[in-house]
Amino acid sequence: xxxxxxxxxxxxxxxxxxxxxxxxxxxxxxxxxxxxxxxxxxxxxxxxxxxxxxxxxxxxxxxxxxxxxxxxxxxxxxxxxxxxxxxxxxxxxxxxxxxxxxxxxxxxxxxxxxxxxxxxxxxxxxxxxxxxxxxxxxxxxxxxxxxxxxxxxxxxxxxxxxxxxxxxxxxxxxxxxxxxxxxxxxxxxxxxxxxxxxxxxxxxxxxxxxxxxxxxxxxxxxxxxxxxxxxxxxxxxxxxxxxxxxxxxxxxxxxxxxxxxxxxxxxxxxxxxxxxxxxxxxxxxxxxxxxxxxxxxxxxxxx
Amino acid sequence: xxxxxxxxxxxxxxxxxxxxxxxxxxxxxxxxxxxxxxxxxxxxxxxxxxxxxxxxxxxxxxxxxxxxxxxxxxxxxxxxxxxxxxxxxxxxxxxxxxxxxxxxxxxxxxxxxxxxxxxxxxxxxxxxxxxxxxxxxxxxxxxxxxxxxxxxxxxxxxxxxxxxxxxxxxxxxxxxxxxxxxxxxxxxxxxxxxxxxxxxxxxxxxxxxxxxxxxxxxxxxxxxxxxxxxxxxxxxxxxxxxxxxxxxxxxxxxxxxxxxxxxxxxxxxxxxxxxxxxxxxxxxxxxxxxxxxxxxxxxxxxx
Numbered sequence: 001x002x003x004x005x006x007x008x009x010x011x012x013x014x015x016x017x018x019x020x021x022x023x024x025x026x027x028x029x030x031x032x033x034x035x036x037x038x039x040x041x042x043x044x045x046x047x048x049x050x051x052x053x054x055x056x057x058x059x060x061x062x063x064x065x066x067x068x069x070x071x072x073x074x075x076x077x078x079x080x081x082x083x084x085x086x087x088x089x090x091x092x093x094x095x096x097x098x099x100x101x102x103x104x105x106x107x108x109x110x111x112x113x114x115x116x117x118x119x120x121x122x123x124x125x126x127x128x129x130x131x132x133x134x135x136x137x138x139x140x141x142x143x144x145x146x147x148x149x150x151x152x153x154x155x156x157x158x159x160x161x162x163x164x165x166x167x168x169x170x171x172x173x174x175x176x177x178x179x180x181x182x183x184x185x186x187x188x189x190x191x192x193x194x195x196x197x198x199x200x201x202x203x204x205x206x207x208x209x210x211x212x213x214x215x216x217x218x219x220x221x222x223x224x225x226x227x228x229x230x231x232x233x234x235x236x237x238x239x240x241x242x243x244x245x246x247x248x249x250x251x252x253x254x255x256x257x258x259x260x261x262x263x264x265x266x267x268x269x270x271x272x273x274x275x276x277x278x279x280x281x282x283x284x285x286x287x288x289x290x291x292x293x294x295x296x297x298x299x300x301x302x303x
Numbered sequence: 304x305x306x307x308x309x310x311x312x313x314x315x316x317x318x319x320x321x322x323x324x325x326x327x328x329x330x331x332x333x334x335x336x337x338x339x340x341x342x343x344x345x346x347x348x349x350x351x352x353x354x355x356x357x358x359x360x361x362x363x364x365x366x367x368x369x370x371x372x373x374x375x376x377x378x379x380x381x382x383x384x385x386x387x388x389x390x391x392x393x394x395x396x397x398x399x400x401x402x403x404x405x406x407x408x409x410x411x412x413x414x415x416x417x418x419x420x421x422x423x424x425x426x427x428x429x430x431x432x433x434x435x436x437x438x439x440x441x442x443x444x445x446x447x448x449x450x451x452x453x454x455x456x457x458x459x460x461x462x463x464x465x466x467x468x469x470x471x472x473x474x475x476x477x478x479x480x481x482x483x484x485x486x487x488x489x490x491x492x493x494x495x496x497x498x499x500x501x502x503x504x505x506x507x508x509x510x511x512x513x514x515x516x517x518x519x520x521x522x523x524x525x526x527x528x529x530x531x532x533x534x535x536x537x538x539x540x541x542x543x544x545x546x547x548x549x550x551x552x553x554x555x556x557x558x559x560x561x562x563x564x565x566x567x568x569x570x571x572x573x574x575x576x577x578x579x580x581x582x583x584x585x586x587x588x589x590x591x592x593x594x595x596x597x598x599x600x601x602x603x604x605x606x
Contacts, residue, residue, distance in 0.1 A: 013379065013380070013383050014345075014379075014380040014383055014384065015345060015346050015349065015376075015380075016349060020346065021376075039342055039343060039345070039346075039372075039373060039376040040342060040343040040346055042317075042318060042342070043318050043323065043342075043343055043346075046318065046319060063408045063409050064409050065375055065376055065379045065405065065409060066376075066379075069342075069372070069375055069376045069405075070342060072368055072372055073318075073324075073342040073368055073369075073372045076316070076317075076368045076369075077316070077317040077318075080316050080317055081317065092408075094408040095408075097404065097408070098404055098405060098408060101400065101401055101404045102368065102372075102401060105366045105395075105397040105398075105400070105401060106366050106367050106368060106447060107446065107447050143410065144408075144409060144410050
């Protein structure tokens with residue numbers, strides 16, 4: 001099952017050096033889950049071939065402009081391009097008021113429904129679930145209420161071993177039970193263990209998104225052992241006091257968090273406009289946690 | 304005196320083919336007057352080296368997203384980059400409500416003042432004046448209240464002819480009167496006509512911006528004889544009924560309007576996403592009015 005993330009924006013508050021404000025397109029089994037939507041996200045989607053028609057779920061972490069100012073334009077374009085199916089939108093309660101103000105004053109009645117789920121910003125919760133995944137919020141500590149998100153694949157059904165099915169003459173009506181892990185009882189009463197007839201699928205993957213926040217142990221349990229962790233790293237560690245003042249994280253702290261959480265891989269992003277090149281940030285995060293990459297525009301990372 | 308316009312966006316509602324929503328930076332005597340501010344305008348300003356610090360006046364035509372969704376991000380970035388001087392903002396009355404909603408929910412108190420002037424949308428008015436220019440609104444006919452803008456240079460002071468000043472022994476204390484057109488009375492009572500002592504400056508220039516609108520004769524008097532007319536041309540004329548339905552103009556109509564108004568030069572823009580290339584639109588407008596150009600991203604047109 002496809003599970004990867006395309007980076008649409010990597011900058012913090014102000015766009016610069018061809019870096020755009022935060023947005024990521026998470027593709028899980030050919031459904032795209034859009035995480036944050038800074039200004040220019042729809043232009044970035046065009047640039048990196050992320051199809052708006054595949055997006056049915058949008059997750060907004062908080063109401064600083066660099067995380068949502070592209071949303072109204074994206075929703076408008078979807079309307080103008082004939083979208084009919086509903087859009088599921090998750091974000092802080094006031095997000096809906098902001099959207100409504102825009103559409104009120106542009107005299108726009110969308111020709112599709114926005115199904116809005118207001119995220120709680122004081123406790124973590126399961127906000128979405130389908131056959132492939134669950135999505136939970138992570139309570140972060142920013143200057144305004146802010147949540148991250150953990151996307152966890154559900155354990156997929158077992159795969160059938162075609163050769164063995166033929167060998168044991170297993171009827172089609174047994175397939176679903178086998179996929180769920182049941183053993184097979186042959187016509188002669190012999191019990192064929194499930195493991196003989198099925199192939200173990202890959203372990204379910206998980207992706208955690210943490211932006212923007214002071215680094216804290218409070219959310220470690222939720223990101224423990226994820227396959228890919230995105231963590232903001234707005235500053236280098238020589239600006240720790242600035243990071244603390246603005247409720248952000250340093251590249252070193254992001255690396256240390258990855259170590260503590262035992263994740264497999266780390267992406268850092270949300271870079272301050274003061275960094276023209278990003279090598280220093282990457283090096284600093286890698287000094288704590290080696291398998292770190294820069295979440296920069298157009299890059300696609302497999303989870 | 305410098306007087307030119309840099310095109311930052313040329314697309315109508317939805318951005319596509321590297322075309323951005325509408326925005327233009329009008330440079331008059333090294334002050335930049337920003338006209339409309341679609342999503343991504345601040346990124347376009349970076350791309351085409353338009354300095355935000357030179358902008359003290361922003362004019363928004365109407366509240367469709369493709370004309371103002373970049374404004375909140377631009378104002379935020381100016382705040383984050385330490386702006387202190389006030390910003391003069393002109394636009395429909397509800398624009399201020401939209402801005403306030405964003406800053407309320409992001410807990411932002413700007414460290415500079417927005418001096419907002421709500422434009423009347425039922426009658427034309429003089430909305431701004433300084434030593435260089437006047438700015439008047441044009442009442443357009445769109446689906447929601449919409450104004451265009453005419454920027455007119457004031458007639459500049461006369462220039463002094465240094466050789467003649469020396470010849471007639473004109474004292475410095477007379478210079479300002481001469482620049483204003485007065486004659487000079489020499490010590491012996493001889494009247495030296497102003498024209499002898501001064502050089503006629505260039506005629507004052509004018510720029511008119513008309514987007515979005517049904518084409519109408521009602522605003523012809525205001526754009527009569529302007530040096531440069533920007534007029535939207537969303538569709539080609541085979542889609543006239545679509546243009547009328549959506550209150551837009553065709554390229555042919557834009558060209559005909561330029562003829563009727565006796566303007567010196569025409570720019571067309573606000574192109575529908577259905578046009579991958581723009582040659583057809585240009586050709587059609589030129590069939591009516593030869594000195595037409597495409598208002599495309601990054602182009603700078605002298606007024």
